[in-house]
Amino acid sequence: MIEGRVLRRFDPWHGSLCTCPTKYSLSPYTGCGHSCLYCYISAYIRDPFRPRPKKDFLRNLSKDLTRVKPGQLVSMSNSSDPYTPPEEELMLSRSALKLLLNAGMRVLVVTKSDLVVRDIDVLSKGNSAVSITVTTMDEGLASRLEPGAPSPEMRMKALEKVSSAGIPTILRLDPIIPGLNDSKDSISEVIDRAREAGVKHVVSSTYKARADSLRRLLSSFPELESVRDLYRRGERVGSYMYLPRSMRKAILGRVRSLVLEAGMTFAVCREGMPELNSVGVCCDGSHLTFRGKLLLAPDPCGSDEIGGFGGGNCV
Numbered sequence: 001m002i003e004g005r006v007l008r009r010f011d012p013w014h015g016s017l018c019t020c021p022t023k024y025s026l027s028p029y030t031g032c033g034h035s036c037l038y039c040y041i042s043a044y045i046r047d048p049f050r051p052r053p054k055k056d057f058l059r060n061l062s063k064d065l066t067r068v069k070p071g072q073l074v075s076m077s078n079s080s081d082p083y084t085p086p087e088e089e090l091m092l093s094r095s096a097l098k099l100l101l102n103a104g105m106r107v108l109v110v111t112k113s114d115l116v117v118r119d120i121d122v123l124s125k126g127n128s129a130v131s132i133t134v135t136t137m138d139e140g141l142a143s144r145l146e147p148g149a150p151s152p153e154m155r156m157k158a159l160e161k162v163s164s165a166g167i168p169t170i171l172r173l174d175p176i177i178p179g180l181n182d183s184k185d186s187i188s189e190v191i192d193r194a195r196e197a198g199v200k201h202v203v204s205s206t207y208k209a210r211a212d213s214l215r216r217l218l219s220s221f222p223e224l225e226s227v228r229d230l231y232r233r234g235e236r237v238g239s240y241m242y243l244p245r246s247m248r249k250a251i252l253g254r255v256r257s258l259v260l261e262a263g264m265t266f267a268v269c270r271e272g273m274p275e276l277n278s279v280g281v282c283c284d285g286s287h288l289t290f291r292g293k294l295l296l297a298p299d300p301c302g303s304d305e306i307g308g309f310g311g312g313n314c315v
């Protein structure tokens, strides 16, 4: 897989638990204005919640695209949201989508913003799918947890509009944080709403704590102090603290049952529990980006020709 200046292979932390297909990661911005308390970018990006465009981004992307094979998967974005507030004016993500789809790449948009609806006209012209994160339907809780992001209802409406335009959609119910959004009622509410919105696939995972994000979370939710102990008793994967495995399995098993009952497919992210994943799907939902001619690909996550599984080194 040839890497470019801005089209980078997605394996930033060489994690052992990732089951993602081989893909490029593309981030038009450094930093993100959604300012989610649990966000991990604060561990490696200076001034993490001040989004700024990458220098010469579109010029570099155009150059990169002259060197890579068409048909490969690009995930936009895995680090800073492609629809972070400055995108409304700067339209870097919109321009990037045009370049990528014109070059025959498959694109998986990963966002927490309803601004993606603006780009339905572009997305519908190529092999694309849209993944939107909703962690809770409780507007009050979401505004504390993800203070710069659009409300959950706005995100669900965006999923509805994108699905209605014929572009496959994915819900990321992620992260699940014990004591905040792990109750059956909370999970059911999100899943029911996603089903109504036409979502095809759900990805879920539990919160993986890092020292800085845990500090932010507990300073806004001091009532969650006991959660710190749960993480102490759990597993350590690289610099991440995980909940105890039995607890993660119970939470994700609950989500899985509700998702399957609702008629959608399911996968977990970086949990080391691939047995929970639906058969025949890519965990990140990228199997849904195969449309038009590429539907002929025999195995959506496994064909070398179009860039299939490459060892799962992302986290």
Ligand code: SF4
Pocket (backbone or CB within 6 Å): 032, 033, 034, 035, 036, 038, 039, 040, 041, 079, 080, 081, 112
């Ligand atoms: S939207 Fe994603 S990148 Fe942006 S602050 Fe939230 S978790 Fe971080």
